[in-house]
Amino acid sequence: MPGLLDTAISGLQTSQTALRTTGHNIANANTPGYSRQRVEISTTLPNQLGSGFVGTGVKLDSIQRTADEFVIAQLRKDTTLAGELDAFHENVRQLDTLLSDPSTGLSSGLDQFFAVMENGADDPTSIPSRQLVISEAGNLVNRFNTLYESVFTISENVNSKLEVSLSQINALASNIANLNDAISLAGGIDSTPPNDLLDQREEAMRQLSELVAIGVVAQDDGQVNISIGSGQALVVGSDSRELGLVDGQLDPIQKDIAYLDGTGSQVITSLVSGGEVGGLLNFRSEVLSTAFNELGRVALVMAAEYNDAHSRGIDLNNQFGGLFFQDVNDPSVALSRVLSSGNNALPDDRIMSLELLDATQLTSSDYLLATGPNDTSYRITRQSDGEVVFSGSLPANPPQSIEFDGLRLNFTSGTFQPGDQFLIQPTRTAAKDIALELERPDQLAFASPLSTQNDSGNTGNATIDAGSLTSLTAPDGSMLPLFANEGEMSPPLVVVFTSPTTYDVLDNSDPANPQQLNPPIRNQTYIPGAVNPLFSQDSGETMVVAAGTSLGITGVSAGAAPLAPVANGYPAETFSVNIFDPETSLTTTTSITTSLNDSARSIASQLSNLSGVSVNARNSMELSGFDDLSGVAPLQLNLNGVDLIEYDGPLVLNTVPDPSGNPASFSQYLAERINEDSSLQALGIYAVSGTNTSTGEPELRVFSSEGDDFNVTLEAGAATESLVVTDYNGSSATLAGAGAGNEETVTVGGTFDITLASNRVLSTTPTVSLLVGDSSAANFAQSSYLGIAASISGIPDTGDRFTLDFNTDGISDNRNALNMVNLSGQQVVDGEQKTFADSYGVLVELIGIETNAAQINLDAAEQVLTQTQNLRDSISGVNLDEEASRLIQLEQAYNANAQVISIARDIFERLINSF
Numbered sequence: 001m002p003g004l005l006d007t008a009i010s011g012l013q014t015s016q017t018a019l020r021t022t023g024h025n026i027a028n029a030n031t032p033g034y035s036r037q038r039v040e041i042s043t044t045l046p047n048q049l050g051s052g053f054v055g056t057g058v059k060l061d062s063i064q065r066t067a068d069e070f071v072i073a074q075l076r077k078d079t080t081l082a083g084e085l086d087a088f089h090e091n092v093r094q095l096d097t098l099l100s101d102p103s104t105g106l107s108s109g110l111d112q113f114f115a116v117m118e119n120g121a122d123d124p125t126s127i128p129s130r131q132l133v134i135s136e137a138g139n140l141v142n143r144f145n146t147l148y149e150s151v152f153t154i155s156e157n158v159n160s161k162l163e164v165s166l167s168q169i170n171a172l173a174s175n176i177a178n179l180n181d182a183i184s185l186a187g188g189i190d191s192t193p194p195n196d197l198l199d200q201r202e203e204a205m206r207q208l209s210e211l212v213a214i215g216v217v218a219q220d221d222g223q224v225n226i227s228i229g230s231g232q233a234l235v236v237g238s239d240s241r242e243l244g245l246v247d248g249q250l251d252p253i254q255k256d257i258a259y260l261d262g263t264g265s266q267v268i269t270s271l272v273s274g275g276e277v278g279g280l281l282n283f284r285s286e287v288l289s290t291a292f293n294e295l296g297r298v299a300l301v302m303a304a305e306y307n308d309a310h311s312r313g314i315d316l317n318n319q320f321g322g323l324f325f326q327d328v329n330d331p332s333v334a335l336s337r338v339l340s341s342g343n344n345a346l347p348d349d350r351i352m353s354l355e356l357l358d359a360t361q362l363t364s365s366d367y368l369l370a371t372g373p374n375d376t377s378y379r380i381t382r383q384s385d386g387e388v389v390f391s392g393s394l395p396a397n398p399p400q401s402i403e404f405d406g407l408r409l410n411f412t413s414g415t416f417q418p419g420d421q422f423l424i425q426p427t428r429t430a431a432k433d434i435a436l437e438l439e440r441p442d443q444l445a446f447a448s449p450l451s452t453q454n455d456s457g458n459t460g461n462a463t464i465d466a467g468s469l470t471s472l473t474a475p476d477g478s479m480l481p482l483f484a485n486e487g488e489m490s491p492p493l494v495v496v497f498t499s500p501t502t503y504d505v506l507d508n509s510d511p512a513n514p515q516q517l518n519p520p521i522r523n524q525t526y527i528p529g530a531v532n533p534l535f536s537q538d539s540g541e542t543m544v545v546a547a548g549t550s551l552g553i554t555g556v557s558a559g560a561a562p563l564a565p566v567a568n569g570y571p572a573e574t575f576s577v578n579i580f581d582p583e584t585s586l587t588t589t590t591s592i593t594t595s596l597n598d599s600a601r602s603i604a605s606q607l608s609n610l611s612g613v614s615v616n617a618r619n620s621m622e623l624s625g626f627d628d629l630s631g632v633a634p635l636q637l638n639l640n641g642v643d644l645i646e647y648d649g650p651l652v653l654n655t656v657p658d659p660s661g662n663p664a665s666f667s668q669y670l671a672e673r674i675n676e677d678s679s680l681q682a683l684g685i686y687a688v689s690g691t692n693t694s695t696g697e698p699e700l701r702v703f704s705s706e707g708d709d710f711n712v713t714l715e716a717g718a719a720t721e722s723l724v725v726t727d728y729n730g731s732s733a734t735l736a737g738a739g740a741g742n743e744e745t746v747t748v749g750g751t752f753d754i755t756l757a758s759n760r761v762l763s764t765t766p767t768v769s770l771l772v773g774d775s776s777a778a779n780f781a782q783s784s785y786l787g788i789a790a791s792i793s794g795i796p797d798t799g800d801r802f803t804l805d806f807n808t809d810g811i812s813d814n815r816n817a818l819n820m821v822n823l824s825g826q827q828v829v830d831g832e833q834k835t836f837a838d839s840y841g842v843l844v845e846l847i848g849i850e851t852n853a854a855q856i857n858l859d860a861a862e863q864v865l866t867q868t869q870n871l872r873d874s875i876s877g878v879n880l881d882e883e884a885s886r887l888i889q890l891e892q893a894y895n896a897n898a899q900v901i902s903i904a905r906d907i908f909e910r911l912i913n914s915f
Contacts, residue, residue, distance in 0.1 A: 004907075008900035010057030014041055015894040017060055022886050025878045033203025035065040035876040037195055065195045068875050072202060073216070075872050076209040078865040080274040083210040085861050087279030089854035091158065092287055096851040098150050099291070099844050106298070106840050109143035112136055114824040121446065121817035130441030141325070141436045144299050148431035151291050158280050158288065159245065159255045165211050165277050166243045166257065172208045173226070173240035176201055180223040181238035187222045213274025229271030232259075250341050250368075250423035254284070287850055293364040294843040296427030299434045301829050302836055304328045304359035309823060312469040313445030313816030318487045318808060320472065321445025321816070326435040329355040333433050338409070341421035350414030354407055354424055360832045361406030367424035369409075374418055380404060394420065403582065447813035449483060452790055453803050460797035462528075464495070466815060467790030467804060475539050475758075480787040489806040491517075495534060495792065497800045499686055501526050502705050505534060508803060519543040519782045520753065523618040523705055528795045535786050540758025542781040546600075546751045550770040552727040553621075556735060558744045565640075565711040567597040568749030574765040577610045582759065594771075600707030600750030603771070612757035617707025619750030623670070624692060624699040625724040625734075626663035629716065631656070634740040637670070637723070638713040639702070642680060644673045664689070664698040671700055683708050688798075707750035715743045756781060 018039045028034040040061040046053035102108045116136040120129045179201040186194035205226065208214055214234070215227040226235040234241055246265050248254040257272055258265035272278065303325035310324040326333075334353035344350070356362065365384035371377065376394040381387070382405070389404040394416035401410045407426055438444065450467045474480055482489060494508035505521035506514035516522060520543075526532050550570055557566050576591040592606045604617035629635060633652055637644045646653040657665035667689040674680055674687040684705035692699045702710060714723050716737025726732040727748045735744040754772070756762055764775040774780060792802060807813060829839040 004904040005901060007055065007057035008897050008904055010044060010059065011897035012894060012901065014039070014058045014060055015897055017063075019887070019891070019894060021063055022883050026880060026883050026887075029878040029880055029883075031199075033199050033206060034878065035067045035195070035199050035202070036878050037063050038066055040064055062192045063195060064193065065198060066876050067202075068872070071868070071872050071875060075865075075868045076206055076214065076216070078861070078868045079206055080209045080213045080278075082858070082861040082865045083275040084213075084273075084279040084282070085854060085858040087161070087276040088283050089279075089851070089858045091154065091280070091283045092847065092851050092854050095151070095154055095287065095291060096844075096847045098147070098154075099847055104147070104150065105844065106143055106147060106295070107837065107844070109140045110824075110837055110840065113140045114821070117817070117824070118821050120444070121814045121821050124446040124814040124817055125811055127441050130444045130446075133444060134436070134438050134441060137324070137438070138436050141434055144295075144431045144434050147295060148292075148429070151288070151295065152432075155253065155284070155288055155292075158284050162255060162257070162277060162280050163245050165275075165280070166245060169208065169211050169234075169277070170240070170242050170244075172204050172211070173235050173242075176204050176208070176224070176226060176235050177238050177240040179204065180235070183222045184238070193222075209275060211275045212272060212277045229268055229273065232268050232271055247342070249343055250339055250421065251425075252339075257281075287847065289366070290364070291843065291847065292429075292431075293366065293425075293427045294839065294846075296430035297362055297364045297829065298431075298836055298839050298843075300328055300356065300427050300430035301359040301362060301839075303430075303434050304356055305823055305828050306820060308359075309816065309820045310445050311472055312449070312819070314447045314449045314807065314810065315445045316442040316811055319445075320449065320483070320486070321443070323437040324820075326433065326437055328359075328430075330433075333429075334410075336429065336433075337425055339423040339425065341423070344420050345417045347415060350416055350420070350422075351412040352414075352422060353410045353412060354426060355410065356406065356426070357403060357408050358406035360828050362426060363405055363830070364427055366428070367426075369420075369422040369424060371416075371418055371420045376416065376418055378420075380409075380424070444817075446817035447807060447810040448815040449489070449807050450788055450790070451805050451807035451810065453805075455801035455803065458797070458800040458802075460497075460500070460795050460800045462497075462792050462794035462796035462800060462802075464790060464792045464802040464804075467788060468815065468819070469787060470537060470789050471539060471785075471787040473787075474783060474785065480785070482786050482788065483806075487806065487808070489804070492803065492805040493517075494804070495802040497526070497796045497798055498523070498688075498703065499705070499798050500528060500796055502703075503796075508805075519545055519784050521784075522753070523616055525705070526792070526796065529793075531791050531793045534790050534792065535788055536755075536784060537789060538758055539785050539787075541784050542756045542760075543784040544754040544756065544762055544772055544781050546753065546771055547773040548769050548771040551749060551751050552729045553725065553731050553733055554747045554749070556733050556744050556746050558738055559742065561715060561741050561743045563713060563743045563745045565709075566745055566747040568599065568709050568747050570594070570596070570598055570600075570603070570749055571770050572596045572598075573769055573771055575607055575610075576763045576765070577613055577756070578761045578763065579611060580759040580761075599709050600752045601704075604707055604752045607752075607754060612760045613762075614755045615752050616755070617750055617752040619704035619707050619710060619748060620728045621702050621710055621712075621748045622692070622699045622726045623667075623702065623712070623723060624695075624697060624726065625722055626659040626666050626698060626700075628720070628722045629659040629666075630718065630721055631658040631660055631666075632717070634715055634717050635721070636713075636715040638711075638715075639674065640680065640683070640685070640708070640711050642674075642677050644670050646673075664691075667698045667700045674702065685710075704750060707752055709750060710748040711745065712748070713743050713745040715740075755784065 021037050021039050025036050041058050042061050044056045044059045046055045099105050113136050116132050120133040123129050179197055183194055183197045183201065186197060205214065205216060212228050217225045219225065223237050225233065228234050242260045243257055244260040245255040246258045248256050249267065256267045256269040258267045269281065272281065306324040307328065310321040313321045315321055334355050337354035338352040340350055363382065363384065365382045367380050367382055369378055369380045371394060378392060378394055379388045380390040382389050390402055392402060395411045398411040398413050401408050409424065448468055450469050452464045452467045454463055472480060472483060484490065491507040491509045494506050494514050495503055496506055496514065497503045503524050503526055505517065507517055508514050554566050554569055557563060572593060572595050574591055574593045576589055579588050590610050592610065594603050594606060600617040600619060604615035607613050607615045631652060633650060635645055635652060645656055657669050659666035671687040671689040674685065685702065685708065687700055687702045689700055704710065712725050714735035717740060718737045721737035723735045724732055725735060725746050725748065728751060733746045735746060738744060754762060762775060762781060764772060767776050768774045790804060825835055827833055827835055829836060834842065
């Protein structure tokens with residue numbers, strides 16, 4: 001009976017092992033990561049008898065895990081994605097709540113500030129209203145500061161969560177390495193798989209995938225190697241590497257992930273992705289940085305625009321307003337905007353600062369200044385779109401400055417070297433840095449410093465508007481002279497119409513004798529019925545006043561009538577305009593060459609064809625000494641081909657005043673003759689009869705608003721008869737009588753003023769021009785920007801005047817207050833595309849969209865993860881009903897084998913007893 005007994009015992013032992021395995025499955029039904037185990041059995045070798053093979057029982061081959069490696073790998077991937085989205089969503093939802101909640105966000109603070117500003121503008125004399133403006137401005141500053149601190153707290157929490165996650169990664173990596181070692185040893189002792197150890201390792205890898213995306217590579221000895229990022233090793237066999245947080249290479253606040261060892265650290269932040277760590281990093285780089293920078297841009301642009309507007313007004317003490325908020329270019333703040341890389345070569349002595357030049361051009365991006373490893377050339381890259389906004393070479397001898405995107409970067413001092421890197425953050429801390437400068441209500445500059453007035457003696461119906469101050473400073477930051485003296489306008493100005501369509505703007509320091517400005521604003525064209533701005537708003541505009549030695553009057557020519565007009569003698573010269581493009585740093589040149597004897601009008605027309613150049617040509621002269629003329633034939637005075645003295649046959653018309661007896665009437669007669677002639681009118685030539693302020697003698701002033709030459713010819717009977725012609729330079733020539741049929745003539749050439757737009761420089765060939773003067777001289781082109789704006793509309797008369805002066809004691813004036821109120825609705829942010837509220841609203845909307853998208857993505861990822869988990873459980877999970885059924889089956893098999901043993905023993909005993 002041994003064969004039967006052995007067969008039964010093998011079946012009993014196998015059933016017992018299967019029962020124990022099933023019991024093990026049931027006991028671990030709720031163990032995380034446990035894979036259902038199954039017993040693998042096979043028949044033992046049979047015995048060969050004469051009649052055939054007789055089985056000898058069953059043997060236990062192995063106990064296997066029920067697992068699908070593909071499903072397990074998919075589960076890790078889905079776990080990684082869900083962990084990443086969950087971490088991202090949790091943080092972006094917190095930020096969304098902070099920014100969108102009326103009690104914590106900025107929108108309500110902006111609305112309240114704008115409302116009290118409007119209330120203050122409605123009653124500029126009210127001290128309580130002014131005090132309310134200062135109080136609400138302080139509240140707005142506190143709102144900015146508090147928002148920054150709240151966002152900064154979220155940033156600190158991200159760093160804390162990263163630190164916790166990395167600690168968990170290190171613990172899991174160490175555990176996996178230990179399990180690798182144990183699995184390898186177990187496999188070396190027994191070829192059967194250590195199922196529970198494998199499950200523990202699989203669960204540890206699943207937990208690791210919740211934290212970071214991992215790659216798993218199986219080894220021949222049963223161990224696995226685990227990598228993160230783009231293949232960076234985390235676990236290799238029984239060894240694991242430790243991760244930790246280190247200060248950012250460029251920004252110490254932005255912690256970096258690095259391998260930690262005894263010799264240093266290798267930063268791998270940019271290589272890590274997925275899981276909770278990936279979600280935190282994505283939130284920090286894609287959302288949190290945007291929140292910092294967009295919030296900071298609103299604060300910075302608001303401070304800059306309100307400071308600029310407030311500085312252009314005057315307060316209750318007749319003083320300019322100055323700063324409303326803290327100076328956006330405060331030296332300490334400007335220094336804090338540039339961060340030096342910790343990897344820059346020693347010595348660490350580089351000092352750089354960043355100033356705001358144009359708030360409207362400010363972006364919300366950070367910038368990276370990076371040099372080549374072996375040279376000093378550098379590029380400044382805008383991080384938001386990767387565009388290079390400036391390139392150059394590091395300064396060998398600072399200081400040096402460059403400009404881009406409305407910013408000025410100052411290389412102040414230090415030894416700049418190849419390989420240097422700097423992080424430029426124009427707006428990152430602006431919401432923290434903003435502060436209120438005003439303390440008292442009387443400091444609010446609600447009034448405009450400019451006062452305009454129509455002269456009471458004007459005969460036309462033209463009017464001048466209230467005007468405004470547009471800037472106190474020139475582009476280089478220097479004070480413009482017009483309001484450089486506190487409490488006055490220096491000089492006061494007067495607009496005088498020289499004709500219904502031309503005017504001069506003069507220095508009105510002496511109202512009885514206004515003088516030309518330097519550079520002048522004269523012979524300006526006026527369009528009746530339109531709104532005519534008086535002053536340029538191009539802050540970089542310059543003017544060249546022609547001052548060549550060839551300009552003006554020529555020598556006298558004499559001869560038999562009719563004499564041909566004498567040429568003005570103006571030389572042919574080349575004018576070149578160099579145009580600098582600040583965006584590309586390139587300079588282009590355009591040129592024209594005038595012809596010999598060209599009139600000022602012709603020269604002006606040619607120059608005006610050059611880009612950014614406008615030319616105002618003019619001519620003027622005085623005719624005097626009329627009392628030396630006899631007033632009888634053959635007297636004739638000709639201007640540009642027009643005979644001015646009328647004849648009745650061979651005699652001078654008796655209505656012509658006698659110049660010797662009544663020179664003033666004769667002068668007035670000539671003026672009327674000139675002004676009534678249509679051909680002269682077409683040329684823009686007109687005349688005004690007047691009195692010489694020095695001699696008191698009558699004189700005729702003749703003007704050309706277009707710059708045409710004046711050709712003056714005199715025919716008189718006696719040499720004692722004469723006429724004096726004086727040009728605009730004060731040079732004069734005398735025309736004398738030469739008898740009937742003979743004439744003397746002279747030509748007065750015109751002059752011109754050349755206005756150059758910003759970034760234009762005029763040069764001439766030859767350098768010392770006979771038309772415009774020395775183009776190499778330092779004062780050749782002078783700034784013509786006054787920093788004020790005013791317009792005249794309506795129809796003026798000749799002689800009408802309009803004055804501009806300081807608005808002393810204008811306490812009820814609210815024009816500058818309205819300018820500040822209007823800032824609330826002006827598009828001054830993001831290249832003049834958004835208002836303050838729009839810019840903040842876009843930030844809130846962007847965060848809201850990110851939050852909603854994160855929720856949708858998270859829901860989808862969790863659903864996919866659930867499906868994958870269910871699939872894994874359907875394969876590897878323990879089904880208690882199934883295991884209970886198997887228990888019954890195995891119990892029956894166990895009992896049956898026991899019964900076989902019992903029968904075998906009974907048979908054996910009977911055989912023994914039979915002998």
